[in-house]
Amino acid sequence: MTTAAFCVQLICRVVSPIFGFDLLVVLTILISAILMMSAILRGCDGSNLLDDTANFTGEKTARPNLNSLRGFDVIDEIKAAVNSACYGNVVSCADILAIAARDSVNILGAPWYQVQLGRRDSLTASLNDANNDIPPPFFNLSSLLSNFQSHSLDLKDLVVLSGGHTIGLARCTTFVARIYNDTNINPNFDATLKNICPVNSGGNKTFPLDTTTTVFDTVYYQDLLQQKGLLHSDQQLFDGGNSETDDLVRYYSNNPYAFGEDFGVSMLKMGNLKPLTGSNGQIRMNCRRVN
Numbered sequence: 001m002t003t004a005a006f007c008v009q010l011i012c013r014v015v016s017p018i019f020g021f022d023l024l025v026v027l028t029i030l031i032s033a034i035l036m037m038s039a040i041l042r043g044c045d046g047s048n049l050l051d052d053t054a055n056f057t058g059e060k061t062a063r064p065n066l067n068s069l070r071g072f073d074v075i076d077e078i079k080a081a082v083n084s085a086c087y088g089n090v091v092s093c094a095d096i097l098a099i100a101a102r103d104s105v106n107i108l109g110a111p112w113y114q115v116q117l118g119r120r121d122s123l124t125a126s127l128n129d130a131n132n133d134i135p136p137p138f139f140n141l142s143s144l145l146s147n148f149q150s151h152s153l154d155l156k157d158l159v160v161l162s163g164g165h166t167i168g169l170a171r172c173t174t175f176v177a178r179i180y181n182d183t184n185i186n187p188n189f190d191a192t193l194k195n196i197c198p199v200n201s202g203g204n205k206t207f208p209l210d211t212t213t214t215v216f217d218t219v220y221y222q223d224l225l226q227q228k229g230l231l232h233s234d235q236q237l238f239d240g241g242n243s244e245t246d247d248l249v250r251y252y253s254n255n256p257y258a259f260g261e262d263f264g265v266s267m268l269k270m271g272n273l274k275p276l277t278g279s280n281g282q283i284r285m286n287c288r289r290v291n
């Protein structure tokens with residue numbers, strides 16, 4: 001076993017006593033979101049962990065991330081704990097994200113899957129890429145699919161990975177247009193949401209992305225069957241017809257095992273997009289800064 005692989009095995013043991021179970025739930029949520037954004041953007045290279053510098057404006061203030069991706073200080077603590085447990089800087093921030101996302105969704109009930117290691121960290125980050133590449137919640141199905149396909153992910157990956165919304169919250173600002181304009185929304189659900197998000201205020205109030213927000217299960221898909229998708233983009237996956245996405249949503253809604261297995265496969269695919277390896281990039285000492 002390489003030193004890096006051995007140290008990665010330590011990550012969960014190092015992290016658990018520091019944060020305890022509740023914080024691990026929080027950690028899961030933010031790490032999944034960070035991993036997803038990072039991978040979709042430019043490969044899993046930790047670019048969105050970088051702070052702005054005089055030479056570039058990073059991704060933390062990109063429109064989709066501003067006020068959204070949280071907890072970079074938690075990543076800093078994991079990195080410091082891993083460096084200290086491993087007596088040096090041998091595990092990249094990108095590998096830490098990939099492993100920690102796998103282990104934390106595993107704690108919430110997702111099956112364990114093998115993560116390949118050896119990613120290196122980017123030397124830069126791009127505000128423009130973040131603004132242009134992250135799919136916004138108002139996208140329709142064909143735009144979501146084109147976005148995923150442009151990153152070598154297919155329709156099944158789109159449906160399975162959207163199931164990542166089985167955990168976490170969204171701010172009113174990301175679904176207010178849906179609740180006041182869309183017609184494919186459950187009326188009771190719509191009324192509840194309108195109470196929480198009045199038309200012209202409450203942008204930063206939050207609502208769970210599915211009914212069982214801290215459990216990794218298939219309720220996200222069951223909600224879609226009842227037109228209770230929180231984001232416009234979520235409900236785009238199911239309109240009650242016989243399209244491929246409709247069939248997949250029905251299938252996952254009552255096949256937790258298949259969902260868990262397929263989620264692992266697609267997460268692996270996403271975590272392996274355009275990795276930096278060999279002599280490209282570096283292993284950052286501090287995830288916020290290039291060495």
Ligand code: HEM
Pocket residue numbers: 028029030032033036067068069070135136137138139144158161162163164165167168169170171172174231233
């Ligand atoms: C299909 C395209 C996707 C779109 C349009 C999308 C959009 C969003 C939006 C708008 C939010 C709420 C952000 C906020 O309120 O600031 C969100 C949250 C979240 N997303 Fe996605 N997402 C997508 C795919 C994914 C994928 C693939 C994953 C992981 C596998 C993921 C994991 C999460 C998580 C865990 C949260 C909750 C974050 C929190 O509670 O802080 N999303 N997403």
